[in-house]
Each structure stands twice: as C-alpha cells, then as structure tokens.
Amino acid sequence: xxxxxxxxxxxxxxxxxxxxxxxxxxxxxxxxxxxxxxxxxxxxxxxxxxxxxxxxxxxxxxxxxxxxxxxxxxxxxxxxxxxxxxxxxxxxxxxxxxxxxxxxxxxxxxxxxxxxxxxxxxxxxxxxxxxxxxxxxxxxxxxxxxxxxxxxxxxxxxxxxxxxxxxxxxxxxxxxxxxxxxxxxxxxxxxxxxxxxxxxxxxxxxxxxxxxxxxxxxxxxx
Amino acid sequence: xxxxxxxxxxxxxxxxxxxxxxxxxxxxxxxxxxxxxxxxxxxxxxxxxxxxxxxxxxxxxxxxxxxxxxxxxxxxxxxxxxxxxxxxxxxxxxxxxxxxxxxxxxxxxxxxxxxxxxxxxxxxxxxxxxxxxxxxxxxxxxxxxxxxxxxxxxxxxxxxxxxxxxxxxxxxxxxxxxxxxxxxxxxxxxxxxxxxxxxxxxxxxxxxxxxxxxxxxxxxxx
Numbered sequence: 546x547x548x549x550x551x552x553x554x555x556x557x558x559x560x561x562x563x564x565x566x567x568x569x570x571x572x573x574x575x576x577x578x579x580x581x582x583x584x585x586x587x588x589x590x591x592x593x594x595x596x597x598x599x600x601x602x603x604x605x606x607x608x609x610x611x612x613x614x615x616x617x618x619x620x621x622x623x624x625x626x627x628x629x630x631x632x633x634x635x636x637x638x639x640x641x642x643x644x645x646x647x648x649x650x651x652x653x654x655x656x657x658x659x660x661x662x663x664x665x666x667x668x669x670x671x672x673x674x675x676x677x678x679x680x681x682x683x684x685x686x687x688x689x690x691x692x693x694x695x696x697x698x699x700x701x702x703x704x705x706x707x708x709x710x711x712x713x714x715x716x717x718x719x720x721x722x723x724x725x726x727x728x729x730x731x732x733x734x735x736x737x738x739x740x741x742x743x744x745x746x747x748x749x750x751x752x753x754x755x756x757x758x759x760x761x762x763x764x765x766x767x
Numbered sequence: 768x769x770x771x772x773x774x775x776x777x778x779x780x781x782x783x784x785x786x787x788x789x790x791x792x793x794x795x796x797x798x799x800x801x802x803x804x805x806x807x808x809x810x811x812x813x814x815x816x817x818x819x820x821x822x823x824x825x826x827x828x829x830x831x832x833x834x835x836x837x838x839x840x841x842x843x844x845x846x847x848x849x850x851x852x853x854x855x856x857x858x859x860x861x862x863x864x865x866x867x868x869x870x871x872x873x874x875x876x877x878x879x880x881x882x883x884x885x886x887x888x889x890x891x892x893x894x895x896x897x898x899x900x901x902x903x904x905x906x907x908x909x910x911x912x913x914x915x916x917x918x919x920x921x922x923x924x925x926x927x928x929x930x931x932x933x934x935x936x937x938x939x940x941x942x943x944x945x946x947x948x949x950x951x952x953x954x955x956x957x958x959x960x961x962x963x964x965x966x967x968x969x970x971x972x973x974x975x976x977x978x979x980x981x982x983x984x985x986x987x988x989x
Contacts, residue, residue, distance in 0.1 A: 569821060596778050645856050
C-alpha cells in the first residue's frame with residue numbers, strides 16, 4: 546500500500562526500521578547488562594553512566610529493581626493489592642526469589658531490554674542476576690554486539706562491610722533466606738565484555754570505563 | 768555524592784530525570800493504546816502513525832503481537848523450546864488466551880509501555896485488549912494524560928468480511944476457541960480519548976487524526 550496524503554508524503558506498508566530509529570537518535574541500541582553482588586555499586590555506576598550519556602546527548606534508560614520489581618515483575622502480594630488479582634492468579638504470575646522466579650525475573654528484564662535495544666535506546670540494567678545460565682539466555686536472545694556484560698566485581702568481604710541497606714547482616718542472622726553470596730550462589734561471568742574492579746576504581750572511573758567501551762565500539766554514532 | 772572528573776563535570780547522586788530525557792528528545796513520553804477487534808486496522812494505523820512521527824523526528828516505538836507474544840509474553844510451548852524451561856515452570860509463566868492469561872498479557876504490555884513512556888518515548892501498542900477492566904488498569908497505572916486510548920471501531924461484519932488471516936472463518940468453524948467477537952466478548956471503551964471510525968476513515972486519515980491529537984495535546988514538544 547502506498548498512498549499520498551495532503552502533505553505529499555508517501556507512507557509505506559511496514560514498520561519504521563530499527564536503522565531509521567538509530568539514525569534519528571544518532572546512536573546504536575544496546576543492552577549494557579551490569580551484574581554483581583548486592584552493594585557492589587551497580588546502581589551508582591549505572592546512574593553516573595546514564596548522566597554521562599545524557600551529557601553526550603545519548604538516549605539511555607535504566608532498568609533496575611525500583612521500576613521493575615514494583616512494575617513488570619511485581620510479587621504475588623502486589624499483584625493482589627495493586628492489580629486486584631485473585632490469590633491463585635497472583636501466586637502464579639507473581640515473582641519471588643526462588644531459582645525459578647529469579648530465572649523468570651531475569652528473562653522478563655532481558656525481554657524488555659531487548660525491546661529498548663530494538664528501539665535504538667542504550668538500555669542499562671542493574672540487577673544482581675547471579676546465575677550464569679540466566680544471563681547467557683539474555684545474551685543469546687540478542688544479536689552479536691548487542692549485549693555488553695559488565696561484571697561489577699567486589700569481594701564478599703567488601704560488600705558485606707558496606708552493607709548500606711543492612712541486608713547482609715539480616716542474611717547472616719537468618720532473617721533473609723536465599724541471599725546471594727550468603728546462602729545462594731553468585732556465578733561470576735566467564736566472558737564479560739567489561740570487568741570493573743571496584744576495589745580500585747571509583748564509581749566515576751567505572752562509568753568512564755564503560756563509556757569508553759561504548760565509544761570505541763561505535764555505539765554512540767550510527 | 769558530587770565529584771569532579773577530568774572533564775570537569777559534576778555528576779550527582781541520582782537518576783537522570785524523565786524531564787531531562789524529554790528535553791533531549793523534544794517530546795513527551797506517552798502511551799498510545801490502540802484497541803479494537805482483530806482486522807480493525809490497528810496495526811496498519813500504528814505503522815503509519817509511527818512513520819508520520821519519525822518524519823517529524825519524534826521517537827516512537829510500537830509494541831505488538833510480533834515483538835511481545837514471541838518475546839516477553841511467550842506461551843508455555845515457546846518457554847520450553849526457546850528458553851529451556853521445565854514443563855511446570857513453562858505452564859506457570861507462559862501465556863495463552865484464557866481470561867487470566869489475557870489479563871496478565873495486557874498487564875505486562877502496560878508495564879512495558881509505562882517504562883517506554885517514562886523513557887520519554889511515544890509507545891504505540893496495538894493489541895485487541897478486549898476487556899475494559901484490563902485497559903483501565905493500565906490507564907490507572909499511568910499519570911493523567913499519559914494514556915491515550917484509541918478505539919479503532921469496526922463492525923464485526925466488516926472485520927469478518929476482511930478477515931485477512933482467515934481467523935474469523937476458523938473461529939466460526941469452531942477451530943479457534945475464545946476468539947474475540949465470536950465466542951469471547953469485546954468490551955468497547957466508554958471514554959476513549961480518540962475514536963476512529965474505520966468505516967469512513969482510511970488508515971492514513973486515522974493516523975493523522977491521532978497525530979493531530981498528539982500535536983494539539985503538546986506531546987510533540989517539551
């Protein structure tokens with residue numbers, strides 16, 4: 546179907562392409578996937594990276610616990626309270642912290658990051674995402690070069706010492722079950738594109754390291 | 768936390784705001800929610816609207832069956848085949864076409880549209896979304912003015928006559944169960960921001976009608 550409107554423009558039968566969106570934004574869509582222990586500094590680094598990208602007039606968007614766990618990946622309780630789901634339905638679709646639920650949590654986040662990537666946006670995710678299998682599934686769902694895994698490496702000792710939300714303390718006291726690093730495993734990435742050594746790099750230096758990778762990789766132009 | 772980097776810029780402790788993203792894009796984030804029977808023309812109108820917006824250098828992104836049903840909202844079969852989910856897990860999280868599944872389908876799409884809206888993007892969704900309650904839940908989750916409901920109104924007779932994919936024929940023959948308009952209800956919007964009369968408006972005219980609404984409503988500038 547080709548038609549002419551009053552403005553004399555021809556509209557074609559099909560979608561705007563990803564390439565057209567990337568041209569508009571002068572950047573390439575990509576998923577920057579940050580992984581690491583709680584208190585490793587993922588969110589702080591992600592926030593600074595986002596600001597640095599904005600300063601370069603690049604369109605980035607962060608997916609994190611705040612906008613995902615209270616939105617797309619609500620738990621059963623929130624699905625009942627906020628959506629009015631019946632208890633059984635809420636239990637079926639709600640996400641907790643079992644291995645299955647963590648897998649589905651990461652899958653959904655990966656699918657959303659993929660949509661943002663397709664939209665031409667630089668999607669920055671900051672989730673512990675402790676299981677290699679789940680991260681690799683997201684990588685596999687994206688094209689080569691579209692998944693940039695950033696391992697925010699911190700020792701458990703340092704993370705536990707920081708413990709800004711007192712979560713490690715609670716986990717050690719047995720008040721939090723299945724806490725990554727304490728009684729649930731964290732599986733280090735084997736082939737992360739970027740490894741941040743948080744024992745030596747400040748959050749600003751870490752963000753600059755990622756930014757340099759994106760610049761060098763040609764993501765910030767078309 | 769405020770720090771100075773080599774480039775002498777101060778990074779603050781916090782997120783890039785939605786306002787900053789909107790300034791960058793020179794537009795306001797919004798969800799344009801198209802609803803209507805199968806074969807009403809939702810997707811065609813959405814595609815043309817997307818092109819018109821691109822022509823005005825606006826960043827829009829379409830969510831539709833193609834990128835959602837095969838991604839975020841995979842059914843149990845795809846979760847097993849593509850994600851390697853165990854059967855029970857796949858059945859739990861996979862989405863079919865029961866009322867519960869349709870509700871969760873629309874909820875997830877709404878959550879994603881909300882994220883795109885927060886990102887400053889013009890999110891265009893084209894799903895039958897037959898139940899008023901489900902659409903209204905999405906409306907409620909967004910701020911005033913952020914949800915623009917577009918009722919693509921077509922008579923069942925016309926939709927059935929078009930039947931580009933032969934779905935109505937199959938539904939009439941009993942080969943498709945729970946098909947909207949045949950053996951599952953379509954609940955018309957009561958207060959849609961825009962009503963498209965597809966008996967009189969061409970897809971281009973319909974897209975122009977929506978575009979005019981967005982322009983008049985101030986969505987295409989900051």
